[in-house]
Amino acid sequence: MVTVNPAADADELEELSKSWSSQLIDLIRRQPLASAGGLVVLIMIFATIFANFLTPYDPEAASWVNQLTPPSAEFWLGTDAFGRDILTRIIYGARTALFVGFTAAFVGATGGLILGVASAYFGGRFDIICQRLVDIVMAFPLIVLALAVVATLGASTVNVIIAITIPFIPQCARVVRSSALAIREIPYVDAARALGYSHMRIIMKHMIPNVMAPYLIMLTTFVGQAILLEASLSYLGMGVQEPTPAWGLMLQGGAEEFAESAPWVPIFPGLAITIAVFGFNLFGDGLRDVLDPRLRSR
Amino acid sequence: MHKYIAKRLLLILPTLLGAAVLVFFLLRAIPGDVCEVRLAGSGLYVDEAEIELCREKLGLAKPLIVQFWDFITGYVVWDLGDSMWTGKPVTEEIGLRFKLSLQVAIMATLVAVVIAIPLGAISAIKQDTWIDYVVRSFSIAGIAMPSFWLGILIILGLLIGTQHFLGTPWMPPIEYVSPFKDLASNMAQLIWPAVATGYRYSAVATRMTRSALLEVLREDYIRTARAKGMTEKIVINRHALKNAMLPVFTIIGIEFAFLMGGLVVTEQVFNLNGIGKLFVESVQAQDFAMTQQLVMLVVVIAVVTNFVVDLVYAWLDPRIRYA
Numbered sequence: 185m186v187t188v189n190p191a192a193d194a195d196e197l198e199e200l201s202k203s204w205s206s207q208l209i210d211l212i213r214r215q216p217l218a219s220a221g222g223l224v225v226l227i228m229i230f231a232t233i234f235a236n237f238l239t240p241y242d243p244e245a246a247s248w249v250n251q252l253t254p255p256s257a258e259f260w261l262g263t264d265a266f267g268r269d270i271l272t273r274i275i276y277g278a279r280t281a282l283f284v285g286f287t288a289a290f291v292g293a294t295g296g297l298i299l300g301v302a303s304a305y306f307g308g309r310f311d312i313i314c315q316r317l318v319d320i321v322m323a324f325p326l327i328v329l330a331l332a333v334v335a336t337l338g339a340s341t342v343n344v345i346i347a348i349t350i351p352f353i354p355q356c357a358r359v360v361r362s363s364a365l366a367i368r369e370i371p372y373v374d375a376a377r378a379l380g381y382s383h384m385r386i387i388m389k390h391m392i393p394n395v396m397a398p399y400l401i402m403l404t405t406f407v408g409q410a411i412l413l414e415a416s417l418s419y420l421g422m423g424v425q426e427p428t429p430a431w432g433l434m435l436q437g438g439a440e441e442f443a444e445s446a447p448w449v450p451i452f453p454g455l456a457i458t459i460a461v462f463g464f465n466l467f468g469d470g471l472r473d474v475l476d477p478r479l480r481s482r
Numbered sequence: 483m484h485k486y487i488a489k490r491l492l493l494i495l496p497t498l499l500g501a502a503v504l505v506f507f508l509l510r511a512i513p514g515d516v517c518e519v520r521l522a523g524s525g526l527y528v529d530e531a532e533i534e535l536c537r538e539k540l541g542l543a544k545p546l547i548v549q550f551w552d553f554i555t556g557y558v559v560w561d562l563g564d565s566m567w568t569g570k571p572v573t574e575e576i577g578l579r580f581k582l583s584l585q586v587a588i589m590a591t592l593v594a595v596v597i598a599i600p601l602g603a604i605s606a607i608k609q610d611t612w613i614d615y616v617v618r619s620f621s622i623a624g625i626a627m628p629s630f631w632l633g634i635l636i637i638l639g640l641l642i643g644t645q646h647f648l649g650t651p652w653m654p655p656i657e658y659v660s661p662f663k664d665l666a667s668n669m670a671q672l673i674w675p676a677v678a679t680g681y682r683y684s685a686v687a688t689r690m691t692r693s694a695l696l697e698v699l700r701e702d703y704i705r706t707a708r709a710k711g712m713t714e715k716i717v718i719n720r721h722a723l724k725n726a727m728l729p730v731f732t733i734i735g736i737e738f739a740f741l742m743g744g745l746v747v748t749e750q751v752f753n754l755n756g757i758g759k760l761f762v763e764s765v766q767a768q769d770f771a772m773t774q775q776l777v778m779l780v781v782v783i784a785v786v787t788n789f790v791v792d793l794v795y796a797w798l799d800p801r802i803r804y805a
Contacts, residue, residue, distance in 0.1 A: 324743075419747065419750070458628070
């Protein structure tokens with residue numbers, strides 16, 4: 185016998201009858217800032233995928249004729265000291281920023297998720313050792329640790345990702361652990377253990393799905409942070425190397441050299457970094473409001 | 483309380499030791515050292531024996547564990563080794579530059595406090611008005627904007643502005659002068675990096691001030707104060723703001739610990755000869771002796787600041803008592 189709940193049915197019908205666009209308008213009205221952030225994220229993804237079609241120029245080919253051309257109809261944001269179109273390099277730079285940002289954030293947050301949940305689940309000595317290790321790594325300022333890692337491995341795109349990932353792991357582990365500690369005390373975990381499920385199964389099926397909210401929030405925050413950190417490292421010459429287009433790299437030697445002759449060289453790439461990080465932060469804030477209202481005041 | 487302090491102090495040591503182990507072995511995990519950079523960096527052929535001799539002289543030929551023992555015991559006898567690049571004692575090199583970095587850090591903190599507390603308070607009082615939105619956007623922008631780009635913009639603005647109004651471009655002085663000797667010249671050099679770092683730093687503190695004040699304003703005693711007929715000014719200044727300041731000071735303290743890291747990039751932009759620039763240079767030269775001591779310096783500052791912040795917090799708020 186199937187019971188029909190007319191009220192729920194009506195709700196569902198109304199939800200379905202709403203067109204896709206009106207749902208979108210609803211979302212924008214409820215979360216205006218997060219939607220703006222989401223738009224920035226979408227634009228970046230779009231630029232990453234379609235970079236080749238968006239611009240007729242090659243981001244790496246130098247052209248001595250067009251050195252330091254001011255913004256014009258031909259070069260919308262001008263050209264740099266190598267005669268490369270700045271807009272083109274910003275569009276391709278989004279690819280580098282997103283690649284580094286997403287990879288570092290995903291690996292870092294996932295590593296932290298596993299470490300944090302395991303630490304909370306097993307407790308005891310394992311937990312204490314993990315927490316001490318987290319303390320040690322967290323005593324380093326982000327950029328100092330990242331620079332030390334790059335110093336060891338050498339400057340390249342992959343090494344920059346590793347350098348950014350390492351400090352993220354303990355940060356996420358700490359946040360996830362505190363959520364996981366509360367979940368471990370809920371009776372269904374005891375029940376699962378009483379049923380004789382393996383540790384692996386309990387962690388994967390019962391613990392991890394319940395700490396998804398802090399995990400996703402950390403993940404989006406990390407993307408913004410990683411983009412900023414990659415830009416800083418590249419700016420210092422310890423990150424992504426020429427001729428790969430990267431925003432931080434484009435700012436190198438920008439200020440005094442070009443102040444009077446070509447102020448567009450340092451202005452636009454920095455604007456791109458700011459808007460990208462701004463977008464990810466707003467998006468992350470909105471996600472936090474939706475997923476975990478308790479954290480809203482922070 | 484005394485027991486708590488003792489316990490925290492005892493926990494600091496293993497953290498510092500762990501950091502020392504991490505830094506020491508991290509730097510040596512991959513082949514290549516200062517001798518190779520110095521001798522073979524030019525790309526010319528170098529005799530293998532010459533590199534060996536250089537390693538012998540700098541103590542890099544010793545077994546790792548002996549090097550590590552020298553590194554740790556160095557703290558006991560206060561011999562932190564010599565820079566492998568310049569040959570001068572590390573303490574001397576750091577001592578030369580530390581004043582400048584510390585001054586920028588303190589000034590940046592002041593800039594942050596001066597921006598954050600009034601803005602955060604106004605934002606909370608005028609919650610959900612356009613003023614609130616402007617302040618919040620201003621502070622989120624501070625987190626998103628790379629401080630080195632803000633630094634570049636400040637230099638650009640100075641150059642173009644002075645060119646326009648004075649006729650000749652003006653740049654902040656390059657040489658560091660002690661503030662006790664020539665305050666004007668000192669400020670002319672350091673106020674800009676302090677603003678560039680302080681703005682970013684203020685963003686977190688502004689958000690904290692706003693949310694802490696909002697929370698306090700909902701308390702019963704605020705309603706009581708208002709019901710007594712006190713002016714809004716007194717309610718905010720005497721009753722609310724005082725209590726909202728606690729978490730704000732904590733966050734300022736924690737951020738201060740990490741400010742030294744932020745200076746790495748800012749000093750590069752403004753070409754300041756501080757420990758941040760020294761750090762980048764020593765990393766590039768693979769000067770292990772210098773790099774590891776600088777990292778340890780930053781870690782010690784971070785750990786000690788956190789400890790002090792915790793103690794001050796307990797002292798300021800009698801409700802908090804540590805077991």
